[in-house]
Amino acid sequence: MTLLDVKNVSYSYDGIVNVLADVSFSVGKGTIVGLVGPNGSGKSTLIKNIFDLVRLQSGSLRIGGHEHASARAKSLGMYLSSNDYLPEFLTAREYVSLMGDLFRVEVDHAEAVGLFRKYSMEGRYDHLIEDYSHGMRKKTQLVSALVMRRPLTVIDETLNGIDLEALHLSEQEFRRVRDEGRSILLCTHDFAVLERLADRIVFLDLGHVVYDESTEDLMSEHGSLATMVFDYIGSDER
Template identity: 35%
Template sequence: MLSVSNLIKRYGKQNAVDDISFELGGGEVVGLLGPNGAGKSTTMKCIVGLLRKTSGEITIGGHDHLSVEAKRLFSYIPETPYVYDLLTVREHLQFIAQAYGVRDWKEKGEELLNLFELDDKGDKLGRDLSKGMRQKVSICCALLPDPDILFFDEPMIGLDPKAIKNTRQVFRDLKEQGKTILVSTHLIDSVESIADRIMILKNGKIIGNDTIQNLKAQAEGSDGATLEDLFLQLTEDARD
């Protein structure tokens, strides 16, 4: 569903993303982990076309990632949710439905609003929403067109505990439907229970790309280790 080959994103002489390659298959939930500045958000923004890559090849569903055909296949939920100040919550859904040609969207839209407890906020303007509510609106808008692949950049930030629980369940439901999910997060425990595979970035390079079980098997002294322990071990700077 997603293929990234030899992706490089350079700022000046510094490679923020340093020649990485990976693939995501259908029905796969992949967690993208890494310390601050590792290149997670940059990688995701290059994939969805918000940043121009320096070199490399990216295809989505066999199409170039910048093509209209590719853009029809995915939704992107940014770390900082953006909403339109003068559109109400329901008008955001209407806008997405019209943009993607989604017919009979109102019933599904109401289900999403109910799921994220926004049903009583439907007439509220974007400018009056808290960050958490903006994030919920962003997720609802991403789910409405029923995309084949979803890119979540720190989706849990700003969400209340119930919304985090609901989002995890959404991930599971999407996986059962054969959807592909790439989720970047600092909250390691939020992906440990749902991810089929973990990719760990450090200094723009992939230093781990496997199931949690296999990554633990490869790590030294990993008996009884949590994903957080493994992450800290793999990303620790070598110091004398």
């Protein structure tokens, strides 16, 4: 079953140059899809379109079969941005509770406390976010998503800034999310993470989908995802 369906989406900020040009792909239930591409390829604009943060100009976007701007669609997906902007005047407990209210989820704070302990933040769940380091804020974002357990989670470079132990734990948790039949669209420049985690790769460049293939097939053909990306960028095909 398709959870996220992107069809023929184009977008321009100035009405002249398309940042996205006829982009189409899908994310099935119980899959991890990697979204890769150089800076300026359109990844962030695509994510903004998916979550109705900019007005869709052409094409269609559906989440769980629902039009992306509908309340039902928005209840199914959670977006973790690349920045670490969180409400500093709240504690992590208050922030997770707020997310629970927004998504109408009964929050299991014991689970959140357990994740804080696993992420080496034991005893900090009731501290103000303003006292957190950059890495702790990123981990708090991840914990909130793991507790909310939305059918679709879109992660945009959120793994940047966390330590190796936390990265390893995140990979384990993402696999558990997939095993539950939920899906992740993971936008990252860490190709090694995608090689370990992603079922499929969507490669964007200059607003176009260059590749939409299984990670296994791309690895077999190119040897590594890094080689695939850098060979294309250095080729005459762009």
